[in-house]
Amino acid sequence: MRYDLIATSTFGIEAITASELKALGYKDINTENGRVTFKGNERDIARTNIWLRTADRVLIKMAEFKAESFEELFQGTKAIDWWKIIPENGKMHITGKSVKSKLFSVSDCQSIVKKAVVEAMKRKYKRDVFTEDGPIYKIEVGILKDIVTLTIDTSGPGLHKRGYRENAGEAPLKETLAAALVLISKWNPDILLYDPFCGSGTIPVEAGLIGKNIAPGLRRSFVSEDWPNIKKSIWQEVRREAEAAINDKEFVIYGSDMDGKVLKTARQNAIKAGVEQYTNFQKLPVEEFSSRKRVAYIITNPPYGERLGEEKQVRKLYETLGNLYKNHPEWSFFVLTSYYEFEKCFRKKADKNRKLYNGRLLCYYYQYINPVKEK
Template sequence: MEKVTLIATATMGLEALVAREVKDLGYEEVQVENGKVTFTADVSAIPRANLWLRTADRVKLKIGEFKAYTFDELFEKTKALPWPDFIPVDAEFPVIGKSVKSQLFSVSDCQAIVKKAVVESMKKRHNIEWFDEDGPYYRIEVALHKDVATLTLDTSGVGLHKRGYRYLHNEAPLKETLAAAMIMLTTWKPERPFADPFCGSGTLPIEAAMIGQNIAPGFNREFVSENWHFIGQAKWDLARQEVEDMANYDQPLDILGTDIDHRSVDLAQNNAKEAGFGELITFKQMQVKDFRHRGKYGILVGNPPYGERIGELNEVERMYRDMGKTFQQHLDTWSVYILTSHEGFENVYGKKATKKRKLYNGNLKTDYYQYFGPRPPRQE
């Protein structure tokens, strides 16, 4: 098997970042569409993409794509795909599905037809009538969009945002993939201070530490495709060795996370220890109006409360006003990046953003307000 086509799925608004990450891994044949980045690569890209992609949701292996207006068409064209090349005789292969703007709108029927078609394809190759499905796990997805059916195998298993360090979290946790994206959209470099004044369970500071020391986000977890025969253990071992070789554990970092709630601070400290950054990240209990930092030319990234709940808006707006005064007075050399769904944020904060970008926090449309500070003086 020389080349495979992979799809790195992405939250709306993060596709360009995912594409940049894919190219940084050395893959050039990259196509960007809404919600996904498709690329062609050697099979070794499956372990590498799963281990390294910080902003993608999962990595899927594309088996085939075709137009399907009838159930017969879906069955015959699915059956013609090379399923036995990928799925072994003892595999467990459930089918999930989705359908958008397509004539075949019954997802359950599409799933059943695809399952039957794959079984028929496997029967023909292996010359047996019954599959016990008690071996490795290969989840098939049939995704119909405008009558085009895309058939994939999920290579990730649990979503890529599950890094393995956050066993506990607060009420509204920031997804790790979005946190990484927020940091990657800043001008932060590991030599500069980094701060999050609304650290919650510590996701932003921990993701910053991983980026700062070039630690692959998947270094501490497992993937469903690790025991797939056509990839092989050697490729996974090589990819994990690359992760170890590329990490810069000696890179010093100045990362601070603060929160008004002492329980969140305790939670963040525990998660940082789990990720291996217990000694590297500082956490403190602090109100945002009391936030201070001795460092210069730092990067502050925050995901404050949005005031979405009834009765919270006045309190949140008061905090935004305090935040604007504090940051402008005490962090005059810093760059500030704030994510919120509050459409009048700039007015309440007291300053127009240098730039803003639309991002989705779950299903909630938010804006990422970016306030650029002065550039640090060049080092001699």
């Protein structure tokens, strides 16, 4: 069966998610705010859940229609053949959101959609009561400017939950955003990579997964694995292919931080992710960081100075990074921060500057790019 699929993503990295889909061989891709749409079958649902590094979720788009009244919402939802995906005992969980729409009460919209879905199921299964003790189907009703989009989530827990990070630092960077930072930089394992503010190790670990071509969802489960319309053999086959795709490249990614406790977590995360032999973590303040390597990448997410009284300390850290750049003119630096005067502290205007969101916090990804000549 062919589906209209949506890979949702954080604002600012939709194009990276689209590039991932193209690299996986998908065509007719459409990029919008916060999502990338494409078409695929059951195997594609398994494949994109397992392989996408920067997407938040993979959704099945069931319908899109205009609704300015609860009756229009009910009838539009009822007209959909939900039974083609949801079995008789499927557990239906409804979530919702509404932006700039006449139907602004999300709880009412959720209730109406649930009633309409049940009515559509009655039409197929010829019964009035459903046990809902089977696999889970999370249906979302999203309304934007009176346009209703109805989707079913195939992922379950967000795709940033790779399964390797049970503990994180004080201000954790999402795995999906960390992967995006690495992909935007165009780093490859032939280039030495440092993260001098590595925290719980998310950037080095994600870079390790990218360097080894390890599918980020290889060792986790997805809600649609329990669905009867996607055969277990499909998931098994896609996982076998992902295992076979892991390369034999040898490299080491270096992460350092002044917090020894969080580095212990970083090492544990690398072990769980299967990249411990490709990462090296050490306790080291950025002021003491040094390297004789002629060519390298710095990809990092330093402190932002969001707390009162931290600004002076953060400015000093950024000045230290700027000195590091000055002393290594052939290195490339990629820095994510929300601090508005970063370039002033760094003492150089970035070659590229990309607006990204770390959670709800607006940040900029400052890119200082030098051509790589040798390892």
